[in-house]
């Protein structure tokens with residue numbers, strides 16, 4: 001007789017307390033239903049798929065064994081948190097992921113008490129978990145902190161800074177290393193080889209083994225000797241594991257998809273008297289979904305897709321090239337021309353386009369792992385010794401290496417080139433990934449040259465200009481997305497440092513645009529001309545050094561001047577304001593306005609909507625000019641207030 005279909009379980013689960021009402025034997029079925037629900041949801045929203053599929057069993061087991069939300073569960077990066085969100089009261093909204101007004105694609109404190117710590121930038125989880133653990137210890141409160149950190153995230157120095165301190169937490173801290181042998185790309189460096197050795201050294205530890213280790217039935221020295229003998233026998237590394245040497249009880253490698261085995265291990269760990277404990281869980285990125293498991297990138301980040309075929313809906317194709325591709329092509333041309341040019345990425349080869357560069361120049365392209373601080377100072381060393389390094393790091397991730405930029409690059413005036421992709425607002429990844437601050441944090445540094453590409457031709461020119469700029473550090477910023485569809489010249493033009501360009505001549509209003517807001521500035525000029533306001537548009541190209549001669553001329557020959565940039569306060573507009581104030585350019589009655597990102601962290605939405613919310617589109621420029629003019633007695637025609 002055919003087996004009756006099992007009663008669906010996921011529909012009974014609103015919160016982890018519901019999971020804990022289940023029989024252990026039901027957990028594998030719950031995990032499968034949770035996996036299917038996640039695949040279905042992400043097929044409609046797009047987002048991070050592979051990493052979440054890899055932690056379905058861990059999610060079920062952790063919430064089953066630990067008393068969340070009192071026990072604090074902290075996901076590193078947080079891109080793998082979709083299963084966690086489904087079982088923590090957010091299943092009804094999971095299809096709003098990464099959309100305006102919807103759920104964040106990462107963990108977020110404001111969203112749920114089950115998200116005790118926000119993430120999105122990697123390798124923060126152990127530090128945060130340690131904070132929770134020590135706070136509980138000081139308050140003499142029960143409750144553990146569990147950090148789930150991936151093998152990729154474990155390549156960042158911050159993880160070691162935290163582990164170096166972790167002994168203070170004792171058994172209040174549990175670290176689960178989610179080792180799927182993948183970052184966004186395959187992992188790099190000595191750590192990934194080390195982890196591979198640990199995993200390949202023998203069978204997964206079983207509960208008995210773990211009980212012996214975790215409970216340390218044997219006095220430590222004997223336990224250690226017994227383990228050494230066993231490790232030699234299993235051909236494992238000599239001495240303790242790296243993690244044990246840092247003061248952790250190491251438990252692993254264990255099968256990260258055996259939900260019942262995980263439950264037993266976690267129950268042991270939960271009741272352990274000693275700690276901190278690190279569980280090395282071996283998982284598969286993309287687990288349980290064929291198209292993801294077989295994809296080179298394990299479907300790390302996907303757009304909407306067909307569940308049956310796995311085919312992603314990438315649109316009709318064609319159209320203007322992505323800025324990332326333009327950058328990669330331009331950099332390859334420089335590496336072709338000059339053997340001293342080298343390229344560095346911090347675990348983002350595909351995102352930065354360096355995967356294409358690496359295909360052409362494998363010996364001169366370096367992926368240093370999630371290690372932006374190291375990447376910058378590594379580049380500084382290369383530059384000091386005569387190479388021309390291009391550090392391709394997203395604007396937001398370069399924030400992680402700010403002191404290295406100041407201390408190792410700018411102060412020493414070393415010719416490191418920074419290619420900052422994802423400048424400005426980035427859409428679905430929201431505020432944690434917005435490239436909002438690079439203009440402010442770089443333009444304040446002496447010696448720095450900071451450029452912003454207005455379009456793809458400008459980007460190619462700026463890469464060429466940077467490659468030839470040996471007298472100090474330089475940076476170019478460009479947005480996520482595609483160019484304007486301009487014809488690319490056969491060869492790039494070397495730009496004069498600190499010189500902008502006039503793209504439209506006018507008399508009454510001057511718009512000083514930086515970067516890709518130029519398109520909106522030109523639209524605004526048309527709208528202003530239609531209102532009888534003759535408008536000059538300048539593409540300033542350099543946020544530092546600004547084109548002082550052009551700024552003086554524009555501010556002294558126009559009645560209204562407006563700066564506009566895809567950055568927060570303190571960037572390009574501040575440079576212009578400072579010049580105007582230093583030279584009294586405002587004293588003669590000039591109406592000077594700066595337009596920049598609002599002083600808030602903008603949540604995820606479509607980029608065009610984000611810029612509309614930020615007030616940085618053509619109608620907003622027109623409105624700014626009209627408001628400035630209304631402050632004067634010049635009559636402005638009646639319908640001027642009705643912004644088209």
Ligand SMILES: Cc1ncc(C[n+]2csc(CCOP(=O)(O)OP(=O)(O)O)c2C)c(N)n1
Pocket residue numbers: 050051052054077079080120121122149150151152153154180182183184285300346347348370372397400
């Ligand atoms: C500081 C920082 N640099 C780069 C990234 C981009 N990034 C997001 S996830 C990821 C790979 C993470 O690998 P791992 O921790 O192993 O997680 P998995 O995706 O394998 O589950 C990277 C490089 C980031 N989020 N933060």
Ligand SMILES: CC(=O)[C@@H](O)[C@H](O)COP(=O)(O)O
Pocket residue numbers: 048077079120184301351422426429480
């Ligand atoms: C989780 C993470 O930080 C990366 O996957 C990031 O989302 C990539 O951003 P892009 O999609 O803009 O390359």
Ligand SMILES: [Mg+2]
Pocket residue numbers: 150151152153178179180181182183285
């Ligand atoms: Mg990984």
